[in-house]
Amino acid sequence: MPVDVPGVRGVLSPDLSDLMQGDEGAVIASVETYALAVPLTRPIADSTAAVDHWTVPVVEVRTRDGRVGTGISGVHTASELLCTVIDDYYAPSLLGASSEDILGTWNRLYWLPTHWIGRAGAVHMALAMVDIALWDLAAQRAGVPLWRLLGGTPEPVEAYNTDGGWLNFSQDELIRDLSSLLDRGWRRVKIKVGKPDWREDARRVRAVRAALGDDITLMCDANQRWDLSTANRIMPVLEETQMDWVEEPLHADDLDGHVTLQGSTSLDIAAGESIYNYQQFSGFIHHGAIRVVQADATRVGGVTEWLQVAAQASARGLRVAPHAGDMTQLHQHLVGTGLSPMAPLIEFIPWTQDAYVERSVVREGYLERPQAPGASTAIAPDARRNWQIRGVGAVRRT
Structure with a gap:
């Protein structure tokens, strides 16, 4: 029956x-x-x-x-x-x-x-x-650890550090914190932008590049604070300072603005932490609005939807570098689990390491794959x- x-x-x-x-x-x-x-x-x-x-x-x-x-x-x-x-x-x-x-x-x-x-x-x-x-x-x-269940490889994954570039730091503090990350082996770091006056952002970005040198990979993140006009004004400075990408320059729902901005610059535009489903990601990918896809499994519908987004992005030759709302714990299993011409990259922020039974392990800017069965999410x-x-x-x- x-x-x-x-x-x-x-x-x-x-x-x-x-x-x-x-x-x-x-x-x-x-x-x-x-x-x-x-x-x-x-x-x-x-x-x-x-x-x-x-x-x-x-x-x-x-x-x-x-x-x-x-x-x-x-x-x-x-x-x-x-x-x-x-x-x-x-x-x-x-x-x-x-x-x-x-x-x-x-x-x-x-x-x-x-x-x-x-x-x-x-x-x-x-x-x-x-x-x-x-x-x-x-x-x-x-x-098995989740990355192995998903078909990933055991090689360490290159990481970038966000925890030295905050907007509340003075320019001297900003440079000091970022320099300390380099001393600990980091070669990729991200700084925050989005000051009320974009000219202050420009000064800070130039000072950071001068202090860190040209061989350090530098990204910046505006957290949606610019409109298209402001983004266009500061973009030449960001190109001059060789940003690897410019993250969330505009409101997360402004597809047309992202398309226009990405089409006007040689820099990669990144977005994804405020995009919540694979349908919306499809629109950004299809229209060429971004080149770095930062899908976050805690914002989209978990691992299931993250895999869908990552497959779409990889099929178009885009970079997948997840935003780490989970502070890396889950995403260390997800990156590098699908076919892609791009090497995997993960964001690292150390805030909640003490909350978990199994801490993330990073050495010289590379995150080591966890070995315990599961997704490394068990709370201590x-x-x-x-x-x-x-x-x-x-x-x-x-």
Whole structure:
């Protein structure tokens, strides 16, 4: 007799229904959410925000065999919104379902009524957290790190450092911090731009290039603070200082502006941390609006959608260099897992290293592949004891 499956169009035979259920031990028994406020060693600022901590929303998906898959995100604020979406809307659809049905779960959650209030932002980021947890479980069940499950190679991945170039630093502090990164083996660094007067950005960029020398790869990030007119004014300076890329120069939804700007400069335009789905990325890629695709698995719908975006970008010969809203923990598994003419590159920011059981390892500017089974997202017990935010999150069980 045919079986109706909620969220799946059509009718499935009993045999297919059994296949979707999968291993009895992989059935989801509980879903727990919480959030950590991880303190920074110093306050930092870009052109949009100033923070003294980084907030890590967490979901732990526990299966009947006792395994726990951990999904994470990274936000400036409002972690309770992501947790509430999971607690009140996603958990009822997860409990009793198979954690092995990753794509089916993605589609089922995406098309819940929450779709109509959040194809981007908090609702979609909550979906990403669940998806990451399921991939973490899949790698654990396979007994391999996620990068190996996805077909990646064990070679170290070149990284660039963002943590020395903040906008709240004076020019002298900026140069001193970046120079200290070079002393520790970094050869690629990124600085923030987006001052109220673009001329101040120009002075800072020129001073940094003069101090660091021509053999250091330098990127800059405006965090969407320029309009097209301002971007056009400063672009000759950025070309003069040989920026590797110019990140988020314009509003993230301004496709036409990105197309115009990318067509007017020899520099690569980068974007992606504020683009939330593969359909929107398709538009930017198809129209030649960017040359560096910075898809973030915590902003798009997790590993599942990130892989879709990365495949599109690689097929067009574009660079894939993910934004690290997760502070590198997950993305160290994702980069370099698909065919691409470009060498993999990953952003490194060390803020939340102490929050995880398995820390990222970087030597001389190269990130070493993790070796433990899973996605490196498991939270350290001390981190939860010390930094969990009161009143955020819940536990849902069958």
